[in-house]
Amino acid sequence: MTDDLIVFTGTANPPLADKIMQYLGGPLGGITIHHFLDGEIHVKIEETVRGKDVFIVQPICVAPNDMLMELLIMIDAAKRASAARITAVLPYYGYARQDRKDQPRVPLTAKLVANLLVTAGADRILTMDLHAAQIQGFFDIPVDHLHATPVLVKYLRELQLHKPIVVSPDTGGAKTAYAYSQMLGTDLAIVAKQRLGDADVDAFTVVGDVSGCDVIMIDDMTATCGTLCAAAKMLRDRGAVSIRAAVTHIPLTDKGVERLEGETGLTELIVTDTIPLRSDLRSRNIPTKITTLSVSGVLGEAIRRIHENRSVSTLFRH
Secondary structure (H helix, E strand, C coil): CCCCEEEEECCCCHHHHHHHHHHHCCCCCCEEEEECCCCCEEEEECCCCCCCEEEEECCCCCCHHHHHHHHHHHHHHHHHCCCCEEEEEECCCCCCCCCCCCCCCCCCHHHHHHHHHHHHCCCEEEEECCCCHHHHHHCCCCEEEECCHHHHHHHHHHHCCCCEEEEECCHHHHHHHHHHHHHHCCEEEEEEEEECCCCCEEEEEEECCCCCCEEEEEEEECCCCHHHHHHHHHHHHCCCCEEEEEEEECCCCHHHHHHHHCCCCCCEEEEECCCCCCHHHHHCCCCCEEEEECCHHHHHHHHHHHHCCCCCHHHCCC
């Protein structure tokens, strides 16, 4: 930590921000965030940021509309306090699934969020595992797109599975799954699916042989666990011995919790802390083992390199 670097956090994921600061070796910047009774948000930065390199850690999750508004107000506060540079650190970029016009008269909300962040005063974006990589092109400012791959691959290697195979739970994730299979030295299989709605999925075929294998499913996010559960059922039917799912983001909905309480077919659900796990999971009967890995080291190293004007390209690699 240097005197001209300062990191703030909103209310979306303070534990992750604390871990990032443990990595960087310094305290979080002082900031007060207050919600008025009518829902309006008030922010006050409690220390000087004039001429400083400011990083604001805030995933757009849990209550995404409130968290996005908090982030915009924090950026505006830092800008009006004469910060030299403002980097919005979004471990999870909310609204990323609305990145294309696949129906008539629908918005490009991922682009709208990008416009809002730039208009508020962000000079740079640091994010992780975007739902669609082309979202980087929605910005006219630098975007550093990190991956949770190093953290997930390290854990998966330590499992020392007997006959592992990497599976993409849908065709859209085949490229990422292939990268994981190369790093882990395994074969690759793909589940083809048909989405019946925003919470229901019908998996209908598997390309590849998973019989007798320890399956590792790779996905960037899951909210309802529909894709993972449908794919896991089909993989079990095809003879898979165990099924683990490695997912970067888990903005878990009530439907997702309901599915986890049932028979998922998953041996283990491996997630990262870009989004805080729902607190009610501790009191629910979740038979699937949930393992949380921290990406604070990757984000902390990126913040350090950006501040020091050093290359961060090695952190982008799968």
